[in-house]
Amino acid sequence: MSETELKQLFEAGLKVRREVLGADYVDSSLAKANDFTMTFQHATTEFCWGYVWDRPGLERKTRSMLNLAMLTALGRTPELKLHVRGAITNGVSVDEIKEILLQATIYCGIPAGLDAFKAASEVLVELGKLPKA
Structure with a gap:
């Protein structure tokens, strides 16, 4: 190149x-x-x-959704938090994030899902998308 x-x-x-x-x-x-x-x-x-990311084959929303699932599978919590923010920016709803993480939990295991849900919840509270516990 x-x-x-x-x-x-x-x-x-x-x-x-x-x-x-x-x-x-x-x-x-x-x-x-x-x-x-x-x-x-x-x-x-x-x-x-x-x-x-700049290719025309998938919308950014879809790429964000894939990233959330893959980062859950890999157990990359700091990167997952970053991409939860990106997912919101790209139009992924809180309910869609919940469903993505639930799907990933079933295939990746409870510990991976628990970490992902905790991380996503923390970011969504910071963004004002979820109430503080």
């Missing part, structure tokens, strides 16, 4: 990444990167966000 193509992917990915995850989060991640970790920032921005 040429340097120009990579730069185009980075710019496209940066736009999508900021729209889904929020500019503050993305800009902070980039600002905290050093020479070593900037390689990862480029890879994720170019290929995850510029190549995959």
Whole structure:
């Protein structure tokens, strides 16, 4: 891939990444990167966000729904919290998030589901989408 193509992917990915995850989060991640970790920032921005997320084959809402299920399966709670925010931004409802996590719980196990429900609930309360317990 040429340097120009990579730069185009980075710019496209940066736009999508900021729209889904929020500019503050993305800009902070980039600002905290050093020479070593900037390689990862480029890879994720170019290929995850510029190549995959910017493709026409699936809507962002669907991609968010898939991410919630996969992150539950992987037990990646911090990343799940981030993508719950992104899912809300992409039009996934609280009820849809609940159903996604319930589906994932059945296939991934109760401990994975419990962690996912706790993490999602925490974020949804912070966003004002659920009442505080």
